[in-house]
Amino acid sequence: MEIKVLGPGCANCHKMEELARTAVKELGVEATVVKITDIGEIAMNGILSTPGLIVNGKIKHSGKPLPSLEKVKELIKSEAV
Amino acid sequence: MLKTFAYYLVNDLFGMTQGTRLSGALEFFIYDTIKIFLLLSVIIFAVSIIRSYFPPERTKRILSHKREFIGNILAALLGIVTPFCSCSAVPLFIGFVEAGVPLGVTFSFLISSPMVNEVAVVLLWGLFGWKIALIYLGTGLLVAITAGMIIGKLKLEKWVEEYVYKIKSMGALTAVKQTFRDRLVYARENTMDIVKKVWAYVLVAIGIGGFIHGYVPEDFLVRYAGPQNPFGVPIAVALGVPLYSNAAGVIPIVYALMEKGMSMGTVLAFMMAVTALSLPEMIILRKVLKVKLLAVFVSIMTVTIICVGYLFNAIL
Numbered sequence: 225m226e227i228k229v230l231g232p233g234c235a236n237c238h239k240m241e242e243l244a245r246t247a248v249k250e251l252g253v254e255a256t257v258v259k260i261t262d263i264g265e266i267a268m269n270g271i272l273s274t275p276g277l278i279v280n281g282k283i284k285h286s287g288k289p290l291p292s293l294e295k296v297k298e299l300i301k302s303e304a305v
Numbered sequence: 306m307l308k309t310f311a312y313y314l315v316n317d318l319f320g321m322t323q324g325t326r327l328s329g330a331l332e333f334f335i336y337d338t339i340k341i342f343l344l345l346s347v348i349i350f351a352v353s354i355i356r357s358y359f360p361p362e363r364t365k366r367i368l369s370h371k372r373e374f375i376g377n378i379l380a381a382l383l384g385i386v387t388p389f390c391s392c393s394a395v396p397l398f399i400g401f402v403e404a405g406v407p408l409g410v411t412f413s414f415l416i417s418s419p420m421v422n423e424v425a426v427v428l429l430w431g432l433f434g435w436k437i438a439l440i441y442l443g444t445g446l447l448v449a450i451t452a453g454m455i456i457g458k459l460k461l462e463k464w465v466e467e468y469v470y471k472i473k474s475m476g477a478l479t480a481v482k483q484t485f486r487d488r489l490v491y492a493r494e495n496t497m498d499i500v501k502k503v504w505a506y507v508l509v510a511i512g513i514g515g516f517i518h519g520y521v522p523e524d525f526l527v528r529y530a531g532p533q534n535p536f537g538v539p540i541a542v543a544l545g546v547p548l549y550s551n552a553a554g555v556i557p558i559v560y561a562l563m564e565k566g567m568s569m570g571t572v573l574a575f576m577m578a579v580t581a582l583s584l585p586e587m588i589i590l591r592k593v594l595k596v597k598l599l600a601v602f603v604s605i606m607t608v609t610i611i612c613v614g615y616l617f618n619a620i621l
């Protein structure tokens with residue numbers, strides 16, 4: 225599974241990355257978490273408000289407020305079939 | 306009812322002598338604090354629910370290939386309800402341009418979004434009354450529409466960085482379907498998020514009203530920035546442009562300025578300059594706009610805001 229965290233590097237983007245990594249660890253799923261900070265690339269992925277979370281090419285979250293850890297787990301699980 | 310509660314709290318519970326300056330100030334402080342936080346929570350909650358129906362992706366689709374004028378009006382209105390933070394300005398800008406939203410329309414959105422929002426309107430309402438809040442809302446929209454239309458008419462697309470036009474979104478699929486329950490949860494979180502961020506500023510603003518009131522001479526600023534001084538508005542705007550703050554942060558300053566006799570038009574112009582234009586935002590936007598376009602943007606905004614300031618000093 226491929227998880228992308230997209231954000232230019234604001235506090236919320238770091239939190240989002242942590243959330244994604246913790247969620248992956250706690251779920252015990254096989255996944256790579258990539259952080260994308262380049263603005264052009266963020267836009268190319270179709271994210272309009274940061275931080276964004278993309279799982280297997282699908283936008284699962286974008287913008288504030290951040291989802292809870294439980295919610296992030298759910299979002300990742302929905303792709304982990 | 307709130308007034309009675311504040312009165313009871315101060316005079317009976319704290320056992321203070323009623324009618325003194327301190328107890329009066331404290332009553333005022335407690336009453337205003339409760340009133341404004343109630344207003345803030347209720348209105349942010351309501352706006353958050355509306356917001357959940359207008360994520361930026363939807364706004365982008367609505368504005369895509371819209372004609373100018375209508376597009377500018379829509380963009381300014383959507384700016385109020387679409388969640389936006391300046392750190393997202395660049396991906397948003399690219400996304401809009403890529404989706405065929407006209408440049409001037411994009412600018413109307415970028416101007417209105419940070420300047421005209423529920424926090425600004427609620428705080429103005431709570432501290433200065435609904436008339437001032439409505440005036441700010443109306444003129445904020447007017448500034449966003451006008452400045453966006455001028456930028457559109459000038460055909461400045463050539464001053465956007467070239468790479469912006471080369472980006473083709475891979476258009477990841479949006480997979481989240483929201484139930485009404487999700488929206489309520491989002492609204493609650495968003496409300497807590499915002500109240501957490503602004504409560505300190507609000508307390509300072511109310512504190513200024515309750516305590517500093519009466520200790521600095523009323524006409525302190527009137528001499529320098531009253532309606533009689535023709536340079537009051539441009540000076541206030543020139544000071545406000547480089548300053549960076551959100552609507553909540555600027556409110557205590559605005560309150561203090563008004564208390565000390567700065568005229569309404571000058572204060573509103575100052576507030577708009579602070580929230581709509583800032584150095585950090587310019588640095589962020591520099592990634593997609595050439596310096597020339599940035600300069601044009603800042604100049605148009607400055608002139609428009611100064612006009613609004615003069616207009617209100619003349620009629621209020």
